[in-house]
Amino acid sequence: MIEFSHLYKTYPGPIHALKNIDLSIDKGEFVFLTGPSGAGKTTLFKMLSAYDRPTSGQIQVAGFDLASLNQTSVAQFRRRVGVVFQDFKLLKDRTVFDNVALPLVVRGDRPSHIQNRVEDILDQVGLLAKADQLPDFISGGEQQRTAIARALVHQPGVLIADEPTGNLDPRLSEEIMDLLERVCAQGTTVFVATHDHSMVKARKHRTIELLHGQVVAGARP
Numbered sequence: 001m002i003e004f005s006h007l008y009k010t011y012p013g014p015i016h017a018l019k020n021i022d023l024s025i026d027k028g029e030f031v032f033l034t035g036p037s038g039a040g041k042t043t044l045f046k047m048l049s050a051y052d053r054p055t056s057g058q059i060q061v062a063g064f065d066l067a068s069l070n071q072t073s074v075a076q077f078r079r080r081v082g083v084v085f086q087d088f089k090l091l092k093d094r095t096v097f098d099n100v101a102l103p104l105v106v107r108g109d110r111p112s113h114i115q116n117r118v119e120d121i122l123d124q125v126g127l128l129a130k131a132d133q134l135p136d137f138i139s140g141g142e143q144q145r146t147a148i149a150r151a152l153v154h155q156p157g158v159l160i161a162d163e164p165t166g167n168l169d170p171r172l173s174e175e176i177m178d179l180l181e182r183v184c185a186q187g188t189t190v191f192v193a194t195h196d197h198s199m200v201k202a203r204k205h206r207t208i209e210l211l212h213g214q215v216v217a218g219a220r221p
């Protein structure tokens with residue numbers, strides 16, 4: 001489902017953010033990504049979501065070859081994945097509802113279906129009461145949950161979530177992790193970067209560890 005081979009990402013500097021990454025993740029797996037700040041977790045997720053290109057090497061996700069995607073296939077690929085960015089990337093001039101609805105609007109779903117599906121996912125992340133607010137007028141944890149709802153609303157085959165509980169209190173963190181595990185049980189491949197070691201320990205999923213841009217544990221299922 002997800003396969004990295006000999007992948008490198010070098011930023012100007014040069015900063016070797018990812019070095020010779022070889023990884024594979026099976027369809028339907030739930031996998032954590034850990035490692036200290038600066039280890040390369042967000043960079044790896046940017047490669048995986050086709051948000052940025054590797055310097056060299058290959059990535060295959062859901063049958064797409066990400067190192068050589070053209071614009072049309074980037075759009076097709078984006079419909080298959082859900083991404084929760086570390087900095088949320090919400091549209092500031094759209095309400096919570098409209099931010100979450102976006103993946104369904106883009107693919108041309110019927111308004112009645114969009115209404116039902118967005119209300120359902122907002123309910124699951126506990127945000128129904130904030131549907132009409134703009135992102136600047138809700139809390140950091142509420143913004144994070146909006147980003148999670150937007151990543152899940154179109155029922156993606158792959159969910160990539162960069163510290164999805166980083167701004168949440170312990171009770172909400174548990175609820176969001178329960179939600180991600182339910183989504184995984186329904187067939188979505190889930191890949192979650194986190195600094196929360198107690199959560200990683202408690203949830204007992206495969207854990208890939210990055211250090212200085214290299215995989216030091218968990219490369220294979």
Ligand SMILES: Nc1ncnc2c1ncn2[C@@H]1O[C@H](COP(=O)(O)OP(=O)(O)OP(=O)(O)O)[C@@H](O)[C@H]1O
Binds near residue numbers: 011012037039041
């Ligand atoms: N756009 C960029 N330009 C240059 N260097 C970058 C860029 N983005 C990240 N880096 C560098 O690449 C390395 C990996 O950064 P990355 O954001 O992937 O770390 P991370 O594991 O996500 O850290 P954190 O836990 O703090 O989120 C760091 O040395 C960082 O400074």
Ligand SMILES: [Mg+2]
Binds near residue numbers: 041086
């Ligand atoms: Mg990061």
